[in-house]
Amino acid sequence: MKQERSHDLITVSDRMTDAFLQKHVGKVMPVLFERCVGDDVYEGHTTNYMKVHARSTKDLSNVIADTKILSVAEEMAFGEVEA
Amino acid sequence: MKKIASYALGCKVNQYESEAIAELFAEKGYEVVSVDDAADVYIINTCTVTNFGDKKSRQLIRKVKRQNENAIVAVVGCYAQTAPEELAAVHGVNLVIGTKDKSKIVELVEDYQAEQGVQNYVTDIMHERVFEPLEIKKLANRTRAYLKIQDGCSQFCSYCIIPYARGPIRSRQPEDVIAEVKRLAENGFKEVVLTGIHVASYGKDLKTITLTDIIRQVHEVEGIERIRFSSIEPNVVTEEFAAAMAELPKVCDHFHLSLQSGCDKTLKEMNRKYDTEKYRQAAALLRKYLPDVAITTDIIVGSPGKQKKIIRQAVLLRKKSVFPKSMYSLIPLKKALPRRQEKISCKTL
Numbered sequence: 001m002k003q004e005r006s007h008d009l010i011t012v013s014d015r016m017t018d019a020f021l022q023k024h025v026g027k028v029m030p031v032l033f034e035r036c037v038g039d040d041v042y043e044g045h046t047t048n049y050m051k052v053h054a055r056s057t058k059d060l061s062n063v064i065a066d067t068k069i070l071s072v073a074e075e076m077a078f079g080e081v082e083a
Numbered sequence: 084m085k086k087i088a089s090y091a092l093g094c095k096v097n098q099y100e101s102e103a104i105a106e107l108f109a110e111k112g113y114e115v116v117s118v119d120d121a122a123d124v125y126i127i128n129t130c131t132v133t134n135f136g137d138k139k140s141r142q143l144i145r146k147v148k149r150q151n152e153n154a155i156v157a158v159v160g161c162y163a164q165t166a167p168e169e170l171a172a173v174h175g176v177n178l179v180i181g182t183k184d185k186s187k188i189v190e191l192v193e194d195y196q197a198e199q200g201v202q203n204y205v206t207d208i209m210h211e212r213v214f215e216p217l218e219i220k221k222l223a224n225r226t227r228a229y230l231k232i233q234d235g236c237s238q239f240c241s242y243c244i245i246p247y248a249r250g251p252i253r254s255r256q257p258e259d260v261i262a263e264v265k266r267l268a269e270n271g272f273k274e275v276v277l278t279g280i281h282v283a284s285y286g287k288d289l290k291t292i293t294l295t296d297i298i299r300q301v302h303e304v305e306g307i308e309r310i311r312f313s314s315i316e317p318n319v320v321t322e323e324f325a326a327a328m329a330e331l332p333k334v335c336d337h338f339h340l341s342l343q344s345g346c347d348k349t350l351k352e353m354n355r356k357y358d359t360e361k362y363r364q365a366a367a368l369l370r371k372y373l374p375d376v377a378i379t380t381d382i383i384v385g386s387p388g389k390q391k392k393i394i395r396q397a398v399l400l401r402k403k404s405v406f407p408k409s410m411y412s413l414i415p416l417k418k419a420l421p422r423r424q425e426k427i428s429c430k431t432l
Contacts, residue, residue, distance in 0.1 A: 009382060020377065032273055032309060034226040047309065047335040048377035062226045062273060064308060 014075075021050060021072035028082060031067040033060035051076040088147070090118040092139055093130025095278045095313060097160055099231040100185060101128045103217040104159075107189050118143070121151045124192055129162035129170070131248055137162050141173055148175030155195055159185055161248035167205040181205035182234075182249055186217055208250035211235070212288070216255075218263055228272045232260050232297065233279025240343075241354045242383065245280060252284045257292050261300055268306030275301065277312040283319045294319065295327050302331050314339040314381075317357045320365035329372035336373040340365060342380040353383075 024046075031052045033044035041053050042060040044067075053076065054060070054067055060081070067079040087108040091101035104126050105115045116122050125147040130136035140162050148156060157178040158170050164181035171179050178195060180188065184204060195202060214234055235252045236245050264275055277298070279285060286292040294315075301310055310333045317340055328334045340362070344350050347358045357365075369376045 024375075032226060047337065048375050049335070049337040049379075050377070062271060064273065 017075055018072070021075070021077055024050065024069045024077065025072060026069065028066050028068045029079075030064050031079065031081075032064045033062070035061055046077075052079050053077075054079045054081050056081055084112065084114045085124065086116045086120070086122040087113040087124040087126070088116050088118040088120065088122040089126040089128070090143065091128040091130075091160075092143065093128075093132060093136055093161070095229045095276070096231050096234070096280055097128045097130060099219065099229050099278060100160075100217055101126065103219050104128070104185060104188055106220060107186070111189050111193075118147065119150075121154075122147070123151070123154055125154055125156045126188065126192075127156065127158050127160075129158055129160040131160075131162035131165055131244055137166075140170075144170075144173050144175050155192055157188065157192055159188070161245065164205055164208055164248045165244060167203050171201045171203055176201055179203045179205055182208055183211060183215055186215055208248070211250040211253060214253040214255045216259065218259070220266065225272065227274040227276060228267045229276045229278050230260070230263055230267070231255065231279060232277050233282050233285045236281040237284065238281060238356070239354060241352060249280045252281060252288050254285050254287070254289050254292075256289075257297055257300060260297060261304065264301050264304045264307060268304055273307065274309035274311065275307055277301065277310065279313065282313050283315045295324060298328075298331065298334060302333050307333065309333055309335050311335045311337060314341050316341060316355075317362045317365035320368055322368060325368040325372040328369075336376040337379070338369055338376065339379045339381075340369075343383050345382070 029046045029050075029052075031044040031046055031054070033042040033054070035043055036059070037043045037053070040055050040057055042056055044052055044054075044060070046052060050069075052067060052069070054065075066082040068082060069077045069079045071078050087105065089101045089105035089108070091097035108124070108126075109115050113124070118125065127140060127143055127147070129140035131140075140158070140160075144156060144158065147154065155177045156175050157180055158176055159180040159182070161182060163170050163179050167179045167181065170176055177197075178191060179201065180191065181204065183206075184191070191202075191204060217231070219228075232255045233252065234255075235249045236243075237252050239246050260277075267275060277285075283294060285294040285297055294312075298310060298312070301307065310331070315338060320338075320340070342362055343353055343355055345359055350358055366378055369378060
């Protein structure tokens with residue numbers, strides 16, 4: 001019973017997370033980049049706590065940069081830092 | 084040089100305290116090492132919010148003792164506070180300290196003599212009135228800093244052991260909070276997360292300041308560009324609060340509002356101090372003032388007597404409140420609770 005309830009909520013939650021992320025595709029949002037996670041990819045968060053990955057040859061660690069959200073997948077967003 | 088490892092299980096408050104404890108030892112000339120390395124002293128900051136927290140705490144004690152049979156192992160934190168005898172009986176434990184006197188920990192460890200056997204320093208926490216100062220001074224340059232501004236909880240939700248582990252609400256003095264935020268800014272931090280055991284009650288004991296006031300003061304600190312805070316409750320979110328947050332551009336549009344149940348009867352049984360209507364209003368207010376706001380939540384799914392219908396109500400409420408980004412794990416909550424309930428909690432991120 002508990003597993004079933006939990007499963008129900010997780011399903012709803014996943015759907016809502018996806019819908020929330022999708023809503024932001026195309027928007028330019030300030031992202032505080034925290035660290036490089038490999039191959040010039042930096043990871044950071046928006047103010048509303050969306051996890052964002054963006055490619056950059058410049059070191060973005062501890063930098064807030066306007067980032068255009070291009071796509072979302074697996075509870076996170078992928079973006080491009082605005083020039 | 085003696086080596087010390089300070090490790091936290093559980094919440095951000097524990098993590099903050101463990102970092103502060105490591106600094107206290109470093110100031111006395113200890114070398115701070117990882118909990119996976121051989122050390123002379125291990126300080127394990129335990130968690131007891133679930134039975135799983137207890138188990139992990141015990142496992143870690145055994146693991147560190149295997150790394151160095153002669154190490155002094157001190158257990159602090161919520162599990163130590165609520166079950167000192169149980170922990171004293173775990174092989175490897177030398178000192179049991181609890182949730183207070185953490186600031187005296189170096190002294191207690193250095194005074195320890197092996198022939199004394201296990202030393203239990205846990206005393207009553209339920210009459211503590213003053214926030215025990217613990218601070219983090221030297222910080223590696225990182226991005227987001229957690230800052231403990233409050234301790235204790237006086238809510239007594241029926242399923243939760245924490246009021247007994249942490250004692251009554253105690254707020255950190257605003258000038259101490261601001262001094263630490265300034266230090267964080269000087270160290271290059273751009274984001275602070277104000278944490279506490281029940282951060283919503285910040286200032287209620289001091290009577291001269293509120294949560295909104297301290298957020299405003301933190302907002303004034305140059306160099307800090309983002310402010311978040313740990314879980315708050317629907318009752319905090321009044322029109323005035325939502326409007327105030329929207330006027331402070333550094334306050335992030337992400338709030339963790341614990342729901343726990345979507346059924347008014349269950350909320351009452353849980354001794355939560357709001358109903359589902361109040362929750363809806365809080366979510367609506369946040370969205371009115373912060374259109375892009377992310378609201379995350381916790382829901383306990385294993386409360387006894389709950390029917391499937393009741394969970395459906397929670398799901399419906401979630402849909403209406405539009406929660407994004409949730410991460411769930413199954414957490415069997417404590418056996419040793421006031422109501423002795425067997426539960427599983429759905430935890431969101």
